[in-house]
Amino acid sequence: MSxxxxxxxxxxxxIPLLGLGTYKLVGAESVFQAVDAALAAGYRSFDSAAVYRNEADLGRALKELLPKYALTREDVFITSKLGPKDQGAGAMERALRSLSELDVGWIDLYLIxxxxxxxxxxxxxxxxxxxxAxxxxxxxxHSQGKLKAIGVSNYTPTHMRELMKSSKVPPAVLQVEFHPRLAQPELRALCSEFGVFFxxxxxxxxxxxxxxxxxxxxxKTCSRTPAQVLLRWAVQQNIGVLPKSSSPERIKTNAAIFDFSLSDEDMSKLSALDCGQHFCWNPSHVL
Incomplete structure (x- = not known):
């Protein structure tokens, strides 16, 4: 696939370790340009969401661009997500709408x-x-084959344990904020225990x-960009990354993270930065 x-x-x-994040990527032209650059750079995974309002544009861009790179639908992995306003009774209808807007036959991964x-x-x-619900x-x-895998995003350890107790189908993926200052050790340990991809x-x-x-x-030590170092720090721990950019050059640069390794010393230096700092929303207070 990738x-x-x-x-x-x-x-x-x-699932590819590297995917293109599409948050704040709005408008058919912007989406098309980013997807074109990503496919050229070797990306085979694309992450969208109902709240990003770009599912239809992403689906159209992939339909048009896959033949350009001699690829088929089976060669790409598409993720989307259920928005908070559709949580509960509206989930089925919204998931089907995502499927319709993407218009790609099936969704490889769908997250709450x-x-x-x-x-x-x-x-x-x-x-x-x-x-x-x-x-x-x-x-x-998922049982109907419309969502090939299902998972969650922004769940805390408490939410994960609750889900693992009640679910018939265990989550395949947990997607959360993660970087050297927010290393999420408890969540990573839970995912390892439950067989969930982090x-x-x-x-x-x-x-x-x-x-x-x-x-x-x-x-400076490894002659790479700071972004490449941060992404490499994650994938070297077998953690998936979803860098987002609308710049074709940056999209290409962000993909160049599999032809070098960080030393154990450098990995330790980066990991030592963990201080529990959130830059995005913090779900810890959600009951």
Whole structure:
């Protein structure tokens, strides 16, 4: 499927370690340009979401561009996510709408984007039951083959344990914020225990980590960009990454992370930066 390394999910499906994140990638032209550059650079995985409002544009871009690179639908891995406003009773309808908008036959991975429900307080008792209803809808679509794998995003250890106890189909993937300052050891241990693939977003700390002195020092040592160092730190631990960019040159550069390795010393220096810092939303207060 991918020109880069893949890992096997608990469904037997293979997912590339590297994917293109499409958050804030809006408009048919911007999506087309980014997908074109990504396919040229060897990306075979594309991460979207209902709240990104680009599913239809992503689907159209892939349909048009796959033949250009002598690829078929089976050669790419497409992820999308259920938005918080559709959590619960609206999950089935929204997932089917994502499938329709992408218009790619099936979705390789579909995630519950957030453990809470839009419009409810984070401590509202309905949040757990809405999550359970969403998961049941995803399990049904998975059984029909419309969603090849299902998983979650932004779940805490408490949410993960709750899901593992109640689910008929265990999650295949957990996607969370992950970078040297937020190493998520408890979540990673749980994923290892449950056989769930751990996938990172915001690997660059929303750009903040690109100027971190330790990251800059390691980048200088191995003659790589700070972004490449941060992405390599993750994939060297068998953690998936989803760097997002609209720049064709940066998309290409971000893909060049499989032809070098970080030393044990450099890995340790980066890992020592962990201080539990979130740059994105923190789901820890969602009941």
């Amino acid at each position: 020109s880069g390394p893949c890992v096997s999910l608990n469904t037997g499906t293979h 984007h957030w453990p809470g429900t839009q419009g409810l307080d984070v401590t509202d008792q309905r949040n757990p039951s809405n999550r359970a 969403s998961w049941a809808a995803l399990e049904e679509l 996938q990172a977003y915001s690997s660059l700390g929303q750009g903040e980590l690109l100027t971190d002195p330790v990251v800059l020092e390691v980048a």
